Amino acid sequence: MFTPDGSQPISQRVSTEEFQRTIEPQILRYVDEVASRTSSVIQHDGYSSLSACNEEGAWVLHSQMYVTASLDEEELLQLGEQILVPLGFTDITDSSEDGLVALSWFNPLTGGFVGLGASDGSMRFHYQSSCLPSDGSTTKPMQFVPERPEDHPQTYEPDFWGAQS
Numbered sequence: 001m002f003t004p005d006g007s008q009p010i011s012q013r014v015s016t017e018e019f020q021r022t023i024e025p026q027i028l029r030y031v032d033e034v035a036s037r038t039s040s041v042i043q044h045d046g047y048s049s050l051s052a053c054n055e056e057g058a059w060v061l062h063s064q065m066y067v068t069a070s071l072d073e074e075e076l077l078q079l080g081e082q083i084l085v086p087l088g089f090t091d092i093t094d095s096s097e098d099g100l101v102a103l104s105w106f107n108p109l110t111g112g113f114v115g116l117g118a119s120d121g122s123m124r125f126h127y128q129s130s131c132l133p134s135d136g137s138t139t140k141p142m143q144f145v146p147e148r149p150e151d152h153p154q155t156y157e158p159d160f161w162g163a164q165s
Contacts, residue, residue: 005130006111013110015135016050016059020148023087024061027114027127028149030083031066034076034123040069045124045156050142053131059142061129064151068125070118073101080105080114089114 035042045065053060089105096102101118111130116123138145
């Protein structure tokens with residue numbers, strides 16, 4: 001799987017545990033805000049995971065997929081400016097075309113991205129850290145921190161979104 005990496009040495013990056021404690025909840029604020037502004041229920045697809053990097057003792061967090069009703073592209077970008085840019089996701093790519101909104105925010109220093117695609121009234125959203133070191137606060141390398149909210153059960157129903165548009 002493609003893992004965008006940043007320019008900062010892995011040893012100087014925030015730990016994967018700290019990412020889960022401080023950065024991940026703020027990224028999820030973005031999803032919650034979109035759902036709130038569209039009065040939609042967040043549906044969930046897949047599960048989050050941690051995987052090893054080529055660098056020993058470094059890990060990548062892959063989020064589960066979140067699905068909501070979509071907002072206007074300008075409002076999505078504005079929310080990103082308010083919530084994601086302060087987290088370091090400052091390189092924004094807009095690959096939108098022909099009715100498909102495709103946005104991603106990349107952290108050029110530590111790597112990782114937040115991405116979304118929207119069409120036909122629904123938006124799919126996911127994020128991924130880059131290779132991050134462990135601070136040793138978890139007892140097993142592939143273990144999420146206890147403070148991290150558990151993934152939601154899979155609830156994504158494509159027919160639901162087709163009926164909403």
